Amino acid sequence: MAQLQQDKEKLNLAPKKFNMWIFLFTSFMFFMALTSGFIVYTGAGKGHELNFKIPDIFIASTAVIILSSGTMYMASKAAKGLQFAKQRMFLLLTIALGIAFFALQVYGWYIMAIKMQIYFANPNASRSFVYVFTGMHLLHIFAGLVLLLNNLRKSNGKTPQVKNLYSMEMSSLFWHFVDIVWIYLYVFLLLNQH
Amino acid sequence: MSTLAVHDHHGVEHHDHDHEHHHNETFISKYIFSMDHKMIAKQFLITGITMAVIAMILSILFRIQLAYPDKSFPFLETLLGKNFAPGGRLDSNFYLSLVTIHGTIMVFFVLTAGLSGTFSNLLIPFQVGARDMASPFMNMLSYWLFFTASVIMLSSFLLQTQPAGPGWTIYPPLSALPKAMPGSGMGMTLWLISMVLFVASSLMGGINYVSTVLNMRTKGMDLWKMPLTIWAFFLTAILGILAFPVLVAGVVLLIFDRSxxxxxxxxxxxxxxxxxxxxxxxxxxxxxxFWFLGHPEVYIVIMPAMGLVSEVMAVNSRKPIFGYHAMVYSLIGITVLSFIVWGHHMFVTGMNPFLGGVFMITTLIIAVPSAVKTFNWLATLWRGNIRFTPAMLFSIGFVSFFISGGITGIFLGNATLDINLHDTYFVVAHFHLVMGSAAIFGMLAGVYHWFPKMYGRLMDEKLGYLHFWLTFIGAYLVFFPMHFMGLDGVPRRYYSFTEIESLKQWVSVNTFITWAAIMAALAQVAFLFNFFYSIFKGKHATQNPWGSNTLEWTTPVERIHGNWPGEIPTVYRWPYDYSKPGHDEDFIPQTVPFSQTMSSNLPHDFEDSPVGDQEWVNTSKSNEHVK
Incomplete structure (x- = not known):
């Protein structure tokens, strides 16, 4: 008796998406370690507090990145609805907002370093931590932008929809995560600024 | 894409494997940039062995210095050059570099990457029943990052200044000030670069392991049917994922301080x-x-070895592992506890005594799951039909080291005792036994046991016995006397003790240790010869040479891409049905359904199965009545 059987060897993407989740966990641990380092440092001695007002420009950048999460969501929605033109538009918007965020953060450094004379190499390392938080976060933003550009390339309507959706899901996971990390860092800094 | 495969159940076993990737493999895609988990495992193993040999030679070099602090050995100058060994005596800064690089290579490159990298890659897809890892590409990347990290680490020996010298824990300020000592300069920079790549490699590997175990188990393989090896690799990977990013954070700040x-x-x-x-x-x-990573790191080192040993012991005792659930829960316990004990490395940093007390309690609690595991191994051996294969001997050796090294952990875990013992040879003896020797023995047990699965051949047993006994005795002769040195207050990392009146007497012991170390090192030649000779000329292995239950032994000896020629087998039972009463053989592979083992089924076998299975119990019970 011969038996006909479907070999289920099709593209199995679920484990790869899971990989992204675990990666987010490692990233989360990284920022947790940095902020814990900050807490240990400031707790260790007097004069180790931040003691300056976090520049207001970071409110603007926070708004920008929250907005970009919204456009990212719209792009994903469009991709699921096979509206590729719309998907591209929202992706481009997200990328633009990402770049704007990047620029605003760098402008924030400019304000801190030039206007407020709070340098990276600082005898009070808690102030250096502000640069480390934002810098390491910008590295993540950069990685996110690379992922988004890759999406843009795949959203031409010619790439198989499975792959398009897959890479959309991967990068939107990452982008929302990076967004949340920034909110966490910003709130953390606001709570510790005095 | 799905393919249609016709399975003829009466025919011979299919060996044509109609996978979607049926491309012709070139030399490069098969042996170098391979994405096959088995090949990557072998790459990790051979790189790991190479690194281990190098680290061992480094240790012999500084052992020579400790044994003969006043003698000069012209061959050292020939070997290392005028810079590192002027006049045939080790430079004192180079001594520190040797200790540092020995520690770094052994802890990270051999016992983390070499051990997890080899056996997680080899066994996870095999034992959970998957064709390959979740992301084979990331897996390949993981190996090549590791390889690059190894090359960069070793390249620091080519510097005119020294390789990194502040110890494997790279405490600042020595590591943060490039001018602090010769080993803080370019060597330290290379160390940091190498370790960043290493962490990236480890994380990629770890992410893959976790994802594969959670997502790609074959039909019937629920978590409680997984072999203990898989549990150990899985939890190890979780530890790595949580701990390594913290090291990166510490290192990033260190780099900012340096540069x-x-x-x-x-x-x-x-x-x-x-x-x-x-x-x-x-x-x-x-x-x-550092220690938030560093402490979990020692469990990253030991837990895979625990998993391998549990499996090897059950197979070679022909008995189910004693307390399977307890073994899993104690692994989980160790995993959780390992994150809240890091302070015991810092008792003498001026920490608040209350905090020290807390860390002391959490540390001592780890003795509980460790003891559970130890007693379970011993109970597994008890009244088993033990087969003393080399793998089994190394497993028993593992338990021996784990006990003798673990007991001193209880001393060191006490904050008050640690004031005396901190940074002495007592610590060196402790961790070389409990994590160094034990983990290496676990790894060697794994190599001997799974060699047939890697190369289709068997390693020579006689050389295996020689290797085991010389190494086992050698390791005790090396590390046991160090306890007494430590109790007498001999500090670790010192270049020589001749300047200190009270420590002079220990030079004779150091000489003894060095000769024991040289003997143990020479014993490794037996292993290296055996390993490389057997790859090409060893006896051909059968499909299941050890009579083992786990899935990897249902794959063909040829080790094909995709692991199983036809469908992936379904799993029906736990992996430890050895010597089950009523069965005609002393093992029942996981792929054998209960319907085929009526004579040996027990009510217990169906405890956590769906209700329908109750029938099997009833049928087998009524069968017994007939008998």
Whole structure:
């Protein structure tokens, strides 16, 4: 008796998406370690507090990145609805907002370093931590932008929809995560600024 | 894409494997940039063995210095050059570099990457029943990052200045000030670059392992049917995922201190009479960040070995592992506890005694799951039909080292005793037994046991016995006397003890240790010869040479891409049905359904199965009545 059987060897993407989740966990641990380092440092001695007002420009950048999460969501929605033109538009918007965020953060450094004379190499390392938080976060933003550009390339309507959706899901996971990390860092800094 | 496969159940076993990737493999895609988990495992193993041999030679070099602090050996100058060994005596700074690189290579490159990298890659897809890892590409990347990291680490020996010298824990300020000593300069930079790549490699591997175990198990393989090896690799990978990013955070700050003038870790520094403008930093901060990784790291080292040993012991005792659930829960316990004990490395940093007490309690609690595991191994051996294969001997050796090294952990875990014992040879003896020797023995047990699965051949048993006995005795002769040195207050990492009146007497013991170390090192030649000879000329292995239950032994000896020629087998039972009463053989592979083993089924077998299975019990019971 011969038996006909479907070999289920099709593209199995679920484990790869899971990989992204675990990666987010490692990233989360990284920022947790940095902020814990900050807490240990400031707790260790007097004069180790931040003691300056976090520049207001970071409110603007926070708004920008929250907005970009919204456009990212719209792009994903469009991709699921096979509206590729719309998907591209929202992706481009997200990328633009990402770049704007990047620029605003760098402008924030400019304000801190030039206007407020709070340098990276600082005898009070808690102030250096502000640069480390934002810098390491910008590295993540950069990685996110690379992922988004890759999406843009795949959203031409010619790439198989499975792959398009897959890479959309991967990068939107990452982008929302990076967004949340920034909110966490910003709130953390606001709570510790005095 | 799905393919249609016709399975003829009466025919011979299919060996044509109609996978979607049925491309022709070139030399490069098969042996170098391979994405096959088995090949990547072998790459990790051979790189790991190479690194281990190098690290072992480094240790012999500094052992020679400790044994004969006043003698000069012209061959050292020939071997290492005028810079590192002027006049045939090791340079004192180079001594520190040797200790540092020996520790780094052994802990990270051999016992983390070499051990997890080899056996997680080899066994996870095999034992959970998957064609390959979740992301084979990331897996390949993981190996090549590891390889690059190894090359960079070793390349620091080519520097005119020294390789990194501040110890494997790279405490600042030595590691943060490039001018602090010769080993703090370019060598330290290379160390940091190498370790960043290494962490990236480890994380990629770890992410893959977790994802594969959780997502790609074959039909019937629920978590409680997984072999203990898989549990151990899975939890190890979780530890790595949680701990390594913290090291990266610590290292990032260290790099800023080194090169960008920040002072996270530096304060009140005077270098060569010159006051540096670092203020307010806290070197203790680095220790917190480092040991938050560093302590889980020692479990990253030991847990895969525990898993391998559990499996080898059950197979070679022809008995189910004693307390399977307890073994899993104790692994989970160790995993959780390992994150809240890091402070016991820092008892003498001026930590609040209350905090020290807390860390002491959590540390001592780890003795509980460790003891559970130890007693379970011993109980597995008890009244088993033990087959003393080399793998089994190494497993027993593992348990021996784990006990003798673990007991001293209870001493060191006490904050008050640690004031005396901290940074002495007692610590060296402790961790070389409990994590060094034990983990290496676990790894060697794994190599001997799964060699047929890697190369389709068997390793020579006689050489295996020779290797085991010489190494086992050698390791005890090397590390046991160190306890007494430590109790007498001999500090670790010292270049020589001849200048210190009270420590002079220990030179004779050091000489003895060195000769024991040389003997143990020579014993490894037996292993290396056996390993490489058997790859090409060893006896051909059968499909299931050890009579083992786990899935990897249902794959063909040829080790094809995709692991199983036809469908992936379904799993029906746990992996430890050895010597089950009523069965005609002393093992029942996981792929054998209960319907085929009526004579040996027990009510217990169906405890956590769906209700329908009750029928099997009833049928087998009524069968017994007939008998």
């Amino acid at each position: 960008f003038g920040t002072s996270f870790y530096l304060s009140d520094i005077v270098v060569q009479g010159q006051v540096m403008n670092f203020e307010g930093g806290s070197p203790i901060l680095f220790q917190h960040l």
